[in-house]
Amino acid sequence: MVGHISPKSTYYAVFAALMVGTAITVAVAFVNLGSFNFPVAIGIAITKATLVVLFFMHAKYSSKVIKLFVGTAFFFLAILLGMTMTDVLSRGLKTYPGGAGGSGYGERAPRVPGAAPAASREGQH
């Protein structure tokens, strides 16, 4: 039943890569990349996590079922995060020209000055 036995050098190499990744992520955090700081930090974290999963956790040498399940976990995590954010990020969007945004909640789109309602009020005077 002996599973895959990786050489020790593999583990040391992965460890080194993880430490380098940590150093890079700290260093990059002090560089102003504008809105790219967050994606870069997450990208490095995902790379590091992938190394751990593949080599320390032997997923690379495991059965297809286990690989499938690892994928499943992150797929459903992505659904949880992604589909909730579709709501959160689109709440402020306007639903029609010049009108209320969202479903009438929170943010609203600007009313264009001089558009129909204002003009009609002018006619009052």
Added chain:
Amino acid sequence: MASRVDNLYFFIVAVTAFFAVVVSVLVIVFAAKYHTKDPLAVGQPIHGSMPLELAWSIIPFLISIVIFAWAADVFFDLQRPPDQTIEIYSTAKRWMWKFQHLDGQNEINELHVPVGRAVKVTFTSEDVLHSMFFPSFRVKADAIPGRYSTVWFTATKIGEFHLFCAEYCGTSHSGMIGKVVVMEPAAYQTWLAGGAGAGSLSQRGEQLFNDLACNTCHRTDDTGRGPSLVNKFGAPVELANGTSVAVNEAYVRESILTPQAKLVAGFQPLMPTFQGLLSEESVIALVEYVKSLRTTGGGGPRTASEPSATAPATPQNK
């Protein structure tokens, strides 16, 4: 709108009833026709049929697309108030609905509206979630603390109709009910004129504005320590952090309660917070006052009767 919702509803009921009847009849017919008392009898070895599987996957899907599209169309119109509405504000609180009319009337658990005119209610909650539900007008939206929600409707019949709280809110949830009184336009005008001793909503807001000394910084010209608020509502404004934001009810509310969250460009973060010092109703009065500060369209307080003088009543049941 109510009849559009009903039409859609009865359409879906008809479609689903059709499928329910077909399946039920088939089950009963099969059970009767192939019924046996011999426990060793064996049915015909039928394993399936690809054309049938495809048919009963694709046809229901197409039908549900039709339902989806129709329902989405109705939904968007339910979310979209017409340009000309009577604006009413409301605050939900355990366990009552407080309404503020532009002309200055306040009501609790009762809402007077004229027949045949679109009414838009903008509301928030002071405590927990509530939900403003007018079953007769087929509209509902949750009242959420810290946010403004809206519903709109056009009453087509004179009479009294239910107002319910539809989101569970504790002990007297089922007592958080009220009625909508739909009146003839003339009677409505009389009612409006009846109770406005304290002045209009924006006048009350102006009073607060002066009492709280907002006017020492927010002047009518740009000489104050804060930005002038004239003509600001409805337009985008540049913020100190370089972005811009639309000045709407939510933004005005946020700027009163947490002034430094979205600071206008060119101004110092000097304004104190009014979090916890103002009731939601006072905030609404201030919001309405800021809305009224405009030079186009005459300025001055808006009233419920104003739009009707210039715009035709909203067409019903479009």
Added chain:
Amino acid sequence: MGDAIAVRGGHGDAHAHHHPDLQHHFDTLEQQHEAATLGMWLFLITEVLFFGGLFLAYMLYRVWYPVAWAEASRELDIVLGAFNTAVLIGSSLTMALAVRAAQTGKQRATVVWILLTMALGFVFLVVKYFEYKEKFEHHHVPGPNFVFAGPEAGPAQIYFSLYFLMTGLHATHMIIGFFIMAVIAWMAHKKRFTPEWYTPVEITGLYWHFVDIVWIFLFPLLYLVDRAGHFA
């Protein structure tokens, strides 16, 4: 079931000479090992989604309140955070080597690597203790006594709520892992593991690596928000 079901082997003689660690309802050690690792992976899937709920809250509020996130994050000590990251990665290495030692039948090495892993885990928790202590002293613990200067106090309190929930749950997982490893080390000491059967070491390893992965994400998310001063 007539000819449908044939008799396979003697169920009885399979039991006659089986491995002492083979449970009765499995046919082979291999099947038992595969079942255990698959079970552990499934458990880790639930863990991903368990922390996932907090990541969701984190993501939403970070999008809404970038300034509060930037300001509150600067209250954390980046040196301690980075040090702990290195410690935990190191413990993952020692854990991987412990599994390898068990695979190759080196009993003493297994014990030593597990003890080393526990030691590193302990160091992590000690550092975490001092970080928490500092938060208490600065009134950065959410609740009635929370103090945070400036207009971002509200969202900053949400940040610290998430900080304590995320790191607290992570630390809880570490403490549980610490005790599991103590048992495993004792079993290894008693020479319970062989190259044929080292399943407990392997699944403990999977668990510990997962704890490491969670921290690999928590570190940049909590400590490294806007250190460059974009939202300063």
Added chain:
Amino acid sequence: MASTPLTYLNHEHSVASWLLTKDHKRIGVMYLLVVTLAFFVGGLFATLIRLELATPAGDLLSNDDYNKMFTMHGVVMVFFVLIPAVPAILGNFVLPLMLGAKDVAFPKINLLSWYVFVIGFLFTVYAMVTGGVDTGWTFYTPYSSRASNSNVMMTGIGVFITGFSSILTGLNFMVTIHRMRAPGLTWFRLPLFVWAVYATSLVQILGTPVIAITVLALAIERGLHFGIFDAALGGDPVLFQHMFWFYSHPAVYIMILPPMGAISEVIACFSRKSIFGYSFVAFSSLAIAIFGFLVWAHHMFVSGISVYSALVFSFLTYAVAIPSAVKTFNWTATMYKGAIWLKAPMIWAISFLALFLVGGLTGLITAALGVDVHIHDTYFVVAHFHFIMVGGAVMGFFAGLHFWWPKITGRMYSEIWAKVAAIVVLAGFILTFGPQFILGYLGMPRRYHVYPDEFQVLNVLSSAGASILAVGYLIVGIYLIASLFKGEDAGANPWHATGLEWTTQSPPLPHNFEVQPIVTREAYEYGTQEVTVG
């Protein structure tokens, strides 16, 4: 047959032999006992609710007590009856038998699940007897975190703990199905119940941790005054709803998928032919489990989510309706040219079909955006989900229970009474929940203690139906218990069914099979040869 053959029931007798058992069959029976108790408790709350609603005024209970009644009814029924009913009772009992395995993959963890479940239940019961909880089973913030002064914490802890039971059971079954199948039992020879349990386990594993963290966050917000959903700090109460429904919508599939699996077994058996479209029924279970995770915000169309998001979730909801429709059509087609043997399990299955049909189709109405604005949080929704959860899940559970009861106990129940009970339950159910659709469309909101007079007639009908329903359930309890003492010996395979569980004696041996079964044929091959053994 020997006068007293060795069975899993009689090989040991002590209480400890039950409480420390690792036998999946005994654990299944122990779940049956606890769930029955919980069903009784939840039913008691339901009775009080329906009694109160017989009149418009709040004359039986105080408003706070009423609020606690519907909350505790929901909590008990959802977390302690519907979610464990079919997977933990029937799944535990028959799954290893169907696979030709000696036990589940992790028997100790299986026992642990039961204890975790009982501990969670005890916490919840403790919360109830020390004052109850009044947040609604949905625990919406900020009411649950700030306003309610009932036992929210204790109930939350109970639900949190029970969640782990559900996770461990799902995990156990999933590994069992992957690793413990008998030789020759390939994926496409599996009984459809196994497919359904597999899909359910997937939902349990992926969904339950999210409710666990949600409830935990809520408890910490309430207990330690953290702020995660707190609007006063700038938090989003709607986030709680997202997280809650990410689990709680798929949880509906935890409740309904295994009964669907049981129905597939029953309909194939009593039509005496292969299920129509085996692979479609099998994959529709997986499709429901996966698509079920994409639709949760249809509970939130008026909760303040964006209209675009609502659009997406509504569309996906229609997509998930299709696999359920496919199942229903396949069941109907299975009966075509069958040799239909109308025994009690089949009567229950047909009742399931009728009620599930209504429940599923009214789902199309609630998923329609424009209509849902009106019917959301009204009795229409209450009726809809009771048709799914009681009409579907509980009827399906009873169909399965009647099907496997002879296997579990080795005894036959009264056939006549079982049919009578099915009809009584069906009639009582329709009378209880049918009027609620109308009530809902007329605008009666849910969770109302007092209501306007005009709704009384329909409410009285509903309460009358509930009393018939209660009688129906009592009849079931009586004849099933009576069968234990007076029931005829069932024999190994009273229904002449296919499936490995019918090849061993009833009740089964302690280790299930005399010899390790090897499978050489497809599922539901009626007619190729007679399948009775012993």
